[in-house]
Amino acid sequence: MGKNLTKRSDDYSKWYNELVIKADLAENSGVRGCMVIKPYGFAIWEKMQAGLDRMFKETGHENAYFPLFIPKSYLSKEASHVEGFAKECAVVTHYRLKNAEDGSGIVVDPEARLEEELIVRPTSETIIWDTYRKWIQSYRDLPLLINQWANVVRWEMRTRLFLRTAEFLWQEGHTAHETENEAIKEAEKIMHLYAEFVEEHMAVPVIKGIKTESERFAGAIETYCIEALMQDGKALQAGTSHFLGQNFAKAFDVKFATRDGKQEHVWATSWGVSTRLMGALVMTHSDDNGLVLPPKLAPIQVVIVPIYKGIEQLEAISEKVDPLVKELRNKGISVKFDNRDTHKPGFKFNEYELKGVPVRLAIGQRDMENGTYEVARRDTLEKETVPMDEVISKIEFLLEDIQKNIYQKALEFRTAHITKVDSYDEFKTVLEEKGGFVLAHWDGTLETEDRIKEETKATIRCIPIDAEAEVGNCMVTGKPSSKRVLFAKAY
Amino acid sequence: MGKNLTKRSDDYSKWYNELVIKADLAENSGVRGCMVIKPYGFAIWEKMQAGLDRMFKETGHENAYFPLFIPKSYLSKEASHVEGFAKECAVVTHYRLKNAEDGSGIVVDPEARLEEELIVRPTSETIIWDTYRKWIQSYRDLPLLINQWANVVRWEMRTRLFLRTAEFLWQEGHTAHETENEAIKEAEKIMHLYAEFVEEHMAVPVIKGIKTESERFAGAIETYCIEALMQDGKALQAGTSHFLGQNFAKAFDVKFATRDGKQEHVWATSWGVSTRLMGALVMTHSDDNGLVLPPKLAPIQVVIVPIYKGIEQLEAISEKVDPLVKELRNKGISVKFDNRDTHKPGFKFNEYELKGVPVRLAIGQRDMENGTYEVARRDTLEKETVPMDEVISKIEFLLEDIQKNIYQKALEFRTAHITKVDSYDEFKTVLEEKGGFVLAHWDGTLETEDRIKEETKATIRCIPIDAEAEVGNCMVTGKPSSKRVLFAKAY
Ligand SMILES: [Zn+2]
Ligand SMILES: [Zn+2]
Numbered sequence: 001m002g003k004n005l006t007k008r009s010d011d012y013s014k015w016y017n018e019l020v021i022k023a024d025l026a027e028n029s030g031v032r033g034c035m036v037i038k039p040y041g042f043a044i045w046e047k048m049q050a051g052l053d054r055m056f057k058e059t060g061h062e063n064a065y066f067p068l069f070i071p072k073s074y075l076s077k078e079a080s081h082v083e084g085f086a087k088e089c090a091v092v093t094h095y096r097l098k099n100a101e102d103g104s105g106i107v108v109d110p111e112a113r114l115e116e117e118l119i120v121r122p123t124s125e126t127i128i129w130d131t132y133r134k135w136i137q138s139y140r141d142l143p144l145l146i147n148q149w150a151n152v153v154r155w156e157m158r159t160r161l162f163l164r165t166a167e168f169l170w171q172e173g174h175t176a177h178e179t180e181n182e183a184i185k186e187a188e189k190i191m192h193l194y195a196e197f198v199e200e201h202m203a204v205p206v207i208k209g210i211k212t213e214s215e216r217f218a219g220a221i222e223t224y225c226i227e228a229l230m231q232d233g234k235a236l237q238a239g240t241s242h243f244l245g246q247n248f249a250k251a252f253d254v255k256f257a258t259r260d261g262k263q264e265h266v267w268a269t270s271w272g273v274s275t276r277l278m279g280a281l282v283m284t285h286s287d288d289n290g291l292v293l294p295p296k297l298a299p300i301q302v303v304i305v306p307i308y309k310g311i312e313q314l315e316a317i318s319e320k321v322d323p324l325v326k327e328l329r330n331k332g333i334s335v336k337f338d339n340r341d342t343h344k345p346g347f348k349f350n351e352y353e354l355k356g357v358p359v360r361l362a363i364g365q366r367d368m369e370n371g372t373y374e375v376a377r378r379d380t381l382e383k384e385t386v387p388m389d390e391v392i393s394k395i396e397f398l399l400e401d402i403q404k405n406i407y408q409k410a411l412e413f414r415t416a417h418i419t420k421v422d423s424y425d426e427f428k429t430v431l432e433e434k435g436g437f438v439l440a441h442w443d444g445t446l447e448t449e450d451r452i453k454e455e456t457k458a459t460i461r462c463i464p465i466d467a468e469a470e471v472g473n474c475m476v477t478g479k480p481s482s483k484r485v486l487f488a489k490a491y
Numbered sequence: 492m493g494k495n496l497t498k499r500s501d502d503y504s505k506w507y508n509e510l511v512i513k514a515d516l517a518e519n520s521g522v523r524g525c526m527v528i529k530p531y532g533f534a535i536w537e538k539m540q541a542g543l544d545r546m547f548k549e550t551g552h553e554n555a556y557f558p559l560f561i562p563k564s565y566l567s568k569e570a571s572h573v574e575g576f577a578k579e580c581a582v583v584t585h586y587r588l589k590n591a592e593d594g595s596g597i598v599v600d601p602e603a604r605l606e607e608e609l610i611v612r613p614t615s616e617t618i619i620w621d622t623y624r625k626w627i628q629s630y631r632d633l634p635l636l637i638n639q640w641a642n643v644v645r646w647e648m649r650t651r652l653f654l655r656t657a658e659f660l661w662q663e664g665h666t667a668h669e670t671e672n673e674a675i676k677e678a679e680k681i682m683h684l685y686a687e688f689v690e691e692h693m694a695v696p697v698i699k700g701i702k703t704e705s706e707r708f709a710g711a712i713e714t715y716c717i718e719a720l721m722q723d724g725k726a727l728q729a730g731t732s733h734f735l736g737q738n739f740a741k742a743f744d745v746k747f748a749t750r751d752g753k754q755e756h757v758w759a760t761s762w763g764v765s766t767r768l769m770g771a772l773v774m775t776h777s778d779d780n781g782l783v784l785p786p787k788l789a790p791i792q793v794v795i796v797p798i799y800k801g802i803e804q805l806e807a808i809s810e811k812v813d814p815l816v817k818e819l820r821n822k823g824i825s826v827k828f829d830n831r832d833t834h835k836p837g838f839k840f841n842e843y844e845l846k847g848v849p850v851r852l853a854i855g856q857r858d859m860e861n862g863t864y865e866v867a868r869r870d871t872l873e874k875e876t877v878p879m880d881e882v883i884s885k886i887e888f889l890l891e892d893i894q895k896n897i898y899q900k901a902l903e904f905r906t907a908h909i910t911k912v913d914s915y916d917e918f919k920t921v922l923e924e925k926g927g928f929v930l931a932h933w934d935g936t937l938e939t940e941d942r943i944k945e946e947t948k949a950t951i952r953c954i955p956i957d958a959e960a961e962v963g964n965c966m967v968t969g970k971p972s973s974k975r976v977l978f979a980k981a982y
Contacts, residue, residue, distance in 0.1 A: 034558035067525035086588040093584045095646040097577040105567045155586040
């Protein structure tokens with residue numbers, strides 16, 4: 001197809017990296033581990049943001065903004081939190097540069113050293129709970145349901161575009177509640193909200209569950225998650241929602257007057273999804289020809305390519321196309337008429353296939369004579385000839401059908417790649433030869449979990465919330481187990 | 492009114508600080524110079540963002556995202572730029588913390604020192620032009636019209652909520668063009684776009700002009716700006732748009748193949764507005780009772796307060812109000828029915844006055860009997876009794892009328908506070924006794940500009956683009972001048 005894209009079957013990882021760059025989603029920057037999100041990639045992210053933001057607001061959340069910097073001492077206040085986040089962060093130590101005395105450029109001014117170092121936020125629990133202390137006095141101030149869209153920094157040694165970058169964009173929700181039960185309900189509600197967004201907008205099926213203790217967020221009592229399966233058989237955690245108990249309220253001394261006049265610590269949750277979702281989107285649907293985008297997130301839903309010789313033919317085609325473009329836009333459909341004279345139709349076909357535009361119309365001389373368009377759908381690459389007066393309803397049908405079809409395809413792939421195993425040997429064989437999720441019995445100990453991870457690189461992705469009770473024995477130790485948990489190698 | 496707000500006439504600066512905090516717009520955080528933008532304030536900022544973003548997109552711009560960090564060496568590449576920005580920036584020198592050996596907490600790990608320090612972006616020209624080198628090869632890649640919504644950091648010593656903070660939110664446009672003329676046209680277009688936004692959405696009148704050399708952006712050939720006037724007679728720069736010439740293209744070696752096959756450096760612009768606009772909004776319209784918000788930016792446009800005794804009266808009122816709320820929402824009007832039982836009507840009236848809700852409806856027993864609402868408008872504080880079947884058209888009228896009225900009021904204030912003077916003595920008297928903008932002749936030299944600034948604290952806000960040619964003499968040196976320039980003390 002002239003795209004020079006590595007095939008998935010040859011090297012999945014290389015295919016992914018090439019695709020992200022060639023489809024103009026993102027690229028590496030001059031700053032180690034930090035990416036540039038290009039306009040086409042950012043337009044997809046904006047649609048994700050808009051969808052999520054609407055869902056957050058419909059469930060009573062408000063947006064706010066908290067500082068980028070966190071005083072070093074704040075991080076230490078919650079013991080397990082600092083263990084989880086202190087290791088990989090960007091530290092601001094000075095607030096001024098000056099000209100080097102030898103004229104060699106600019107240097108850090110040693111006199112401008114901060115009394116206390118500032119950490120570039122890896123997540124904002126500490127600075128936010130320091131603020132909530134001032135906002136919460138009484139049960140009347142609760143619940144406090146706040147979300148923030150922000151950039152965060154975690155100093156990762158090995159980075160990959162979208163999947164793992166030193167700086168990434170995300171949203172982080174931080175809520176405060178009167179009771180333990182209400183906070184748990186909130187954390188669960190957000191898990192379901194994330195699942196709904198990822199399945200309905202991104203067309204990516206997910207499994208909802210809770211994390212084991214070793215995979216929990218640093219500072220959480222319980223971590224809820226949604227897990228997706230990529231085409232290479234590896235899992236990807238698409239979102240997490242944490243019940244934090246009273247840990248942060250205690251660390252930052254946030255108490256409230258209860259309905260019966262007592263002073264109690266507040267109950268908390270936090271939750272987030274990030275630009276990592278872009279990686280999940282690319283890896284779930286795309287093929288050897290390029291991106292496949294769900295219509296709900298595609299920046300361009302329909303592209304129209306004219307096939308013509310000379311300005312007169314183009315003008316005649318434009319007279320047909322212009323009203324169609326207008327009508328589609330009135331219906332809220334994002335459409336591009338690519339009448340650039342600098343590129344051939346074949347080049348354009350390739351480009352829009354690479355960029356995952358869901359529906360492509362072409363119109364040439366024969367179409368003009370017959371009153372038709374050639375209509376191609378990106379997911380199956382099928383083409384058909386459609387009479388002009390039926391083209392709008394065809395497009396509306398296709399946009400819905402592609403959204404459903406790629407979800408269905410991903411769901412079938414996942415269903416085919418969830419394997420129940422009853423022995424550790426079988427477990428290893430499935431991981432090695434088939435990949436995907438593996439459902440197996442586990443004795444519930446950290447020791448066994450660690451051993452499995454060390455020996456197979458597979459981790460417990462979650463204990464699915466809809467796991468059926470099933471008496472069994474741990475595949476490694478033979479100890480009793482009451483339900484299967486979900487293993488996989490993961491991103 | 493029970494708001495305990497300092498009066499503007501007593502202490503304008505104190506009034507502003509109190510109002511920003513009491514109206515729940517923003518507050519200081521535990522990090523020196525960094526603010527927390529509270530949900531109510533952030534909701535206003537989101538409406539500003541949405542309005543601007545739509546205008547950027549309608550004029551062909553796309554959003555993207557570039558790294559938070561800038562390698563120190565990048566800053567040095569454009570000589571005047573580094574002079575302007577190196578002095579006040581947050582410097583990341585390390586990428587890890589560790590537990591202190593004496594168990595006293597966490598400390599910076601001296602072994603995790605960066606080879607090259609990273610600067611938290613004070614503005615992104617350098618990292619973006621380093622990227623554009625890869626994106627631009629030919630005239631076919633131009634124009635490149637990109638905007639970014641981001642946080643930036645400038646280490647200010649004296650900070651004030653919204654007006655001057657170490658971290659602030661903004662948008663920064665960065666465009667690349669084939670010709671000098673096209674880049675100048677872009678910079679001018681954005682100045683007009685900003686003026687349109689600030690006048691039509693924020694209801695704040697502005698004067699468009701160009702900056703003198705000493706007030707120009709570091710690295711610019713020409714800086715266009717819009718200047719607003721606050722109620723205390725001080726000016727506030729509301730937005731700037733820079734024609735950068737080929738300075739950054741040369742510094743970062745960004746060349747393109749021209750239409751006739753030559754290699755030339757690209758022409759650039761950059762432009763931005765920030766959360767500082769929130770300060771302008773507050774200071775232009777608000778009064779001693781609190782915020783006055785333009786309906787186009789008000790998070791709550793209409794609030795309805797029930798006045799009742801007992802649950803039965805409230806239920807009867809709700810039966811009347813619920814369908815009204817629904818109908819207003821269908822019309823896209825943001826409405827809140829405040830039926831909280833925990834607060835008295837008088838408290839609520841005060842609260843919504845303080846928060847600048849444009850239209851307030853109250854409904855009590857007499858209204859129920861008469862089939863009326865009491866309707867109050869925030870800008871003039873006028874109240875009237877309106878029959879229920881006329882209340883929607885009344886609200887629609889008021890939302891438009893308040894938007895116009897507060898603009899008109901601000902315009903009249905500004906008109907009354909632009910004074911033409913012909914002598915330096917008169918200039919000083921006006922600045923001291925009346926304040927506002929002063930139009931005077933100036934000889935065009937940096938020396939005179941500096942002297943005026945030193946002696947009066949007034950700066951040249953701009954050379955207005957619609958300044959009439961008028962032969963005159965510099966008020967300080969008597970040297971010839973061809974038009975008046977706009978002076979003021981400024982934020
Ligand atoms: Zn398979
Ligand atoms: Zn006055």
